[in-house]
Amino acid sequence: MAEEAEKMEVKEEEVKEEEEKVEPKLGVYICTGCDIDKLDIEKLVTVAEEEKAPVIKTHPALCGKEGVELIKSDIANEGVNQIAIAACSPRVKWDIFDFGGCCVDRINLREGVVWTHDIDEHTQELAEDLLRMGIGKVQKMEVPVALEEEIDKSILVVGGGISGITAALAVANAGYDVNLVEKADSLGGWAAKFSKVTPQSSPFREVEDFNIQEKIDEVNANPRISVYTSSKIDKIEGQPGQFNVSLNDGAVEFKAGAIVLATGWKPYDASKLEELGYGNPNVITNLQMEEVLSNGFKADSVAFIQCAGQRDENHLPYCSSICCMVTLKQAKLIRQQNPDSKVYIFYDHMRTPGLFEEFYRAVQDDEGIFLTKGNVKKVDINGGVVLEVEDTLLGENINVKVDKVVLATGMISSMEGVPTTKEEQAELAEKGIEFENILNLDYRQGPELPLLKYGFPDSNFICFPYETRRTGIYAAGCVRQPMGIKASMDDATGAALKAVQCVELISEGGTTFPRSGDIDFPDVFLQRCTQCKRCTEECPFGAINEDEKGTPFYNPMRCRRCGTCFGACPERIVSFKGYSVDMVSTMLKAVSVPGPEEEKPRIIAFVCENDAYPALDMSAMHKLKYSPFVRIIPVRCLGSVNTVFIADTLSKGIDGVLMLGCKYGDDYQCHFVRGSELANERMGKVQETLDRLMLESDRVQVKEVAITEYDKVPEIINEFVETIKELEPNPYKGF
DSSP states (O other): OHHHHHHHHHHHHHHHHHHHOOOOOEEEEEEOTTTGGGSOHHHHHHHHHHTTOSEEEEESOTTSHHHHHHHHHHHHHTOOOEEEEEESOTTSSTTTTOOTTSEEEEEEOIIIIITTSOOSHHHHHHHHHHHHHHHHHHHHOOOOOOOOOOOOOOEEEEOOSHHHHHHHHHHHHTTOOEEEEOSSSSSOGGGGGOSEESOOSTTOOSOEEOOTHHHHHHHHHOTTEEEEOSOOEEEEESOTTOEEEEETTTTEEEEESEEEEOOOEEEOOGGGOGGGTBTBTTEEEHHHHHHHHHTOOOOSEEEEETTTTBSOTTSBOSOOSSHHHHHHHHHHHHHHHOTTOEEEEEESOOOOOGGGHHHHHHHHTOTTEEEEEOEEEEEEOTTSEEEEEESOTTSSOEEEEESEEEEOOOEEETTTTOOOSHHHHHHHHHTTOOOOOSSOBOOTTOSSOOBOGGGOBOSBTTTBTTBOSSTTEEEOGGGTSOOOHHHHHHHHHHHHHHHHHHHHHHHTTOOOTTSTTOOOOOEEOGGGOOOOOHHHHHOTTOOEEEOTTOOEEEOTTTOOOOOHHHHHOTTOOEEBTTBOHHHHHHHHHTSOOOOGGGOOOOEEEEEETTTHHHHHHHHHHTTOOOOTTEEEEEESOGGGOOHHHHHHHHHTTOOEEEEEEOOOSTTOOOTTSSHHHHHHHHHHHHHHHHHHTTOOGGGEEEEEOOTTOTTTHHHHHHHHHHHHHHSOOOTTTTO
């Protein structure tokens, strides 16, 4: 009886679900404003009729009040829930055409057709193809449903220096609970060692007092902040909104919604600078000078050597940003403690950005401080300290004898040298090299944040400061890049607010940048999974773990909706409600392919929505022209382009495939980190296949486009079209 009752209950549930399903009804809306009426609108209406759209309407201004009300009326009265809007670019007026509960696609007839092409039969065919493609796309869409999960909105801050303290206070003052973890036995970090700091406020001309204890007391007094000193993280598992954190061999456990990494910096090893005299008691680092000054320092003469081991491929290849300011501060303090002292500063470039230029001028005004550009070639420590300096601004080489030499050594991220993957961990352990992890993430791709060059964690250095390659984890302060105290405090505040933004977006089922707020997430048909591990290996954000067999396990709140797993999967088992293999294949099938005798090549361009597509829109605003033989398909990232799209395109008889994506490499600009790089690797394999099939490899090309290169995009497209014209028509035409 119990089994029968259970079966009846299941059956009733199935019937209820079936009754709740809403029948799809398509509405096609064609705007005739903004020059779109230069096209043959009647022919566009005929295309919509051929696609059997039950509701087809034209309007001179769909984005106006009457146009929007027209669509809303059809939603309410006609039951329209699939809306194809043939008008302007989907990048504009997106809020106006947001109809909740409906599938909406925007067909770009303004920027994509009439503003970038001369109106002729080819342009009309382009508009008709785009309309068919958009109709097919919207009919394959489903309305995404947000994840409903229990979320913890507290923030974990790792690191108790000035950045960590500032981040913790910012989060707490915003009304969120904070767990602040510091491995030392007290808060303060490096800033606790500095009694004086570079200028922090207008007019930026004087050294200032700094007492971090006031901020430490503020942290300890805040009821929203729990402080754990002498503590290390054993493990962090889970995903944003649901991180499980374990400290001190499991003695302390708590949850966190997002994480701010503020573990700071460490000084460059000055023992590697023997050529500058380090090792002699009269040659010290800028950090050692801080301690000397705090104890009272008097010397008749001191020389500072800037960029000591910095901007040097043999040591630190980068500039540490704050060293020049620190030297100017220390020079001022030396002069204050001994007005009769002489200070020499030898630099390659003096860097005091922004309003700190005022501080530089204040130091220049001090007659006891001598500043000159010059290369210190030798530090002779026999019988005193003598510096040999060449190529000075004086136009001559000089020798300077001083009591002390201070080396302006650089700052290294605390992440530098930390093994970021399990493979690196195993390799160091095998060699007997000791290491200490920081976050100990329970991620398939490794226990720490992936690093850029020089050991700094980051995601996209141009667009998304604070973002790392792990969703919900934000880097702040000197762990992210070298900076001073004021900049670290500003940085920490920014990262704290990003962490707060993250937990709020996650609580609504949405993701973070760059598809901020997107509630769509991957749906995986695991029954067909072959455990190839490509999705887990290629995901830029470590969103996918796997079991011992290699079966992927998705953590949807780590996902940023880039679709790289979608593009990686050879079985094509990954899809989104608003982005699927079936959807793109339907769009490709909608493209009309003339016979080889018509001399009308057809080309598909898969265009990244982050840089290349905006660049195309900007080229349209400048009325730049490109070939009407190209059909644009926007994609989330080139990393989301599955090789099956290329196969479908060419087997249909389309003559060429152009892929426009972000720049990749060391100075990458890909919003999804590795998407365009992965696409390039995949297309290399596709081109090998084309050669074997006796199809020219030039038919498929990947081009890098920055958002600022709007003037070059039409040239890239037109050059590719000319390349295709020089080839024979695709032999698969007509099959």
